[in-house]
Amino acid sequence: MSEIYNKFQSDSDTKAFDLQHRKTVSFNIGKYDSAVIKGKMQYQNLAIARRLAALKKHRSIENLENSLKDFEQNFIKRGGKVLWARDAQEANLFILEILKNKGVELVVKSKSMVTEELELDDFLSKQGIECVETDLGEYIVQISGDKPYHIVTPVMHKSAKDIAGIFHEKFGLDPESSPQEITKFVRKTLREKFLHASAGITGANFLISSTGTVALTENEGNGVLSASLPRIHIVVAGIEKVIESIADLHIFWPLLATFGTGQNITAYNTLISGPRQKDEVDGPAEMYVILMDNGRSRLLSQIPQRRALSCIRCGACLNGCPIYRNIGGHSYGSVYSGPIGAVITPHLRSMMHYKHLSYATSLCGKCTEVCPVNIDLHFQLLQNRNFSVENKLSPRIENWGMRVWKMAMLKPRLMNLPGAGMKNFFLKKAFMKSWGKRRDLPVIKPKSFRQMWKDERK
Numbered sequence: 001m002s003e004i005y006n007k008f009q010s011d012s013d014t015k016a017f018d019l020q021h022r023k024t025v026s027f028n029i030g031k032y033d034s035a036v037i038k039g040k041m042q043y044q045n046l047a048i049a050r051r052l053a054a055l056k057k058h059r060s061i062e063n064l065e066n067s068l069k070d071f072e073q074n075f076i077k078r079g080g081k082v083l084w085a086r087d088a089q090e091a092n093l094f095i096l097e098i099l100k101n102k103g104v105e106l107v108v109k110s111k112s113m114v115t116e117e118l119e120l121d122d123f124l125s126k127q128g129i130e131c132v133e134t135d136l137g138e139y140i141v142q143i144s145g146d147k148p149y150h151i152v153t154p155v156m157h158k159s160a161k162d163i164a165g166i167f168h169e170k171f172g173l174d175p176e177s178s179p180q181e182i183t184k185f186v187r188k189t190l191r192e193k194f195l196h197a198s199a200g201i202t203g204a205n206f207l208i209s210s211t212g213t214v215a216l217t218e219n220e221g222n223g224v225l226s227a228s229l230p231r232i233h234i235v236v237a238g239i240e241k242v243i244e245s246i247a248d249l250h251i252f253w254p255l256l257a258t259f260g261t262g263q264n265i266t267a268y269n270t271l272i273s274g275p276r277q278k279d280e281v282d283g284p285a286e287m288y289v290i291l292m293d294n295g296r297s298r299l300l301s302q303i304p305q306r307r308a309l310s311c312i313r314c315g316a317c318l319n320g321c322p323i324y325r326n327i328g329g330h331s332y333g334s335v336y337s338g339p340i341g342a343v344i345t346p347h348l349r350s351m352m353h354y355k356h357l358s359y360a361t362s363l364c365g366k367c368t369e370v371c372p373v374n375i376d377l378h379f380q381l382l383q384n385r386n387f388s389v390e391n392k393l394s395p396r397i398e399n400w401g402m403r404v405w406k407m408a409m410l411k412p413r414l415m416n417l418p419g420a421g422m423k424n425f426f427l428k429k430a431f432m433k434s435w436g437k438r439r440d441l442p443v444i445k446p447k448s449f450r451q452m453w454k455d456e457r458k
Helices: 003-016 019-042 046-062 064-077 088-101 113-118 120-126 136-143 160-171 179-196 222-228 246-261 296-300 305-310 316-320 322-327 338-348 351-359 366-370 377-390 396-410 420-435 449-457
Strands: 081-085 106-109 130-133 199-202 206-208 213-218 232-238 268-272 286-292
Touching: 003 322, 003 351, 019 246, 019 316, 019 322, 046 064, 046 246, 046 305, 064 081, 064 286, 081 088, 088 113, 088 120, 088 199, 088 232, 088 286, 106 120, 106 179, 106 222, 113 120, 113 232, 120 130, 130 136, 136 160, 136 179, 160 179, 179 222, 199 222, 206 246, 213 222, 213 246, 222 232, 222 268, 246 268, 296 305, 296 338, 305 338, 305 377, 316 338, 316 366, 322 338, 338 351, 338 366, 338 377, 351 377, 366 377
Parallel strands: 081 286, 106 130, 106 199, 199 232, 232 286
Antiparallel strands: 206 213, 213 268
8 A cells, every 4th residue: 555545544544533623624614504505595596507507617628628729819819928837847837937037036825726736835935935825714824834624714624712822823912812803913914915025826716718817716805916916917727727708607606605605706706817908007017827737638538537627616525525524634635635636636646646535435425416516526436446446556455355255246155155253254354454443343143144034934
């Protein structure tokens, strides 16, 4: 087994039995669940909205090459520049080249999962460039040396008391500071960074091919400030973010808000179609969009798993997943956790080293039930398992065991051949470790059901 798998096993075991962790996560997801119920009330027919969004996103993914070309052409017409990055390393080097050429020493960055793939903060720090997270949750993660725990809520694993403790340790704030007091302190601190930063880096919730427009969705205004105040704006986006028409946002924006936070629509929704024009008074003087692959083409080549590229990063599947609730976001060892992470990470990074994530599921189907764009996630998890077996990535002992099991199941006489004592012995030898030290293995009784049935018939 790989070190990645062993670490996953160890971290999962620790978190699943950390009662305080489970209490904090359950409380925070409970608040989310209540909000989403209210958010869904804005729809007369939610099923139709989800179906329409799924069809539009599916069409964009199926026509991805042309959609990306259209986006590039239309964005360049407005004075923007487009760079194509094959992987995270190339994207980082593009960003570094832009910043170095322009003499940038301070960067403000809004929340972006794709820049987490780049580990951009650490990369720029090593190059002598200060990169400041401006989303409140991401800022807390950054100053505490942590990693985002959730796609939408980076500090879902922290209580208000935990966060107050972080600000007491880092800045000397009162350890009993309220969330409002902490927010006020962060707002004042970050405003200075916004005013002095020469470059802003954001992600993109959607890229609109027909107009060459970047669509940003957020609740704090930090994305707007990161994009408009500095003289340089750099957008980093996965190639799957493209949609065809600006009119489609009337479907996607409310769905993203409802399933992401329970709102009717998020507080700030911004459309940016290039750098500041001659007749405009604000915005960046230069704007770049870096379109990053980083394994997405591998996922695109897999049918039907390519449907996972339709994900709009709302985090609903994480909140609904019983496995995520128990083992937490960090245990996955990936930027993308929960069911969607378990589907896409093996393709984005390595099926050999991350195939175990597709087995870390109950297959209850809750993730599919709550997905706003109708991705059949539980089916995709099964497809990943099938892919790993077909490509001979499963351990030899597992393959041998399955062949023996198949032989026994097809011939009941063989299954009943060894006695109960021998069966219990093999169960302990084969499954004790994977079954877990906190659970007792089931005990096989001396008489099988078939034998009991025969006795009853007599």
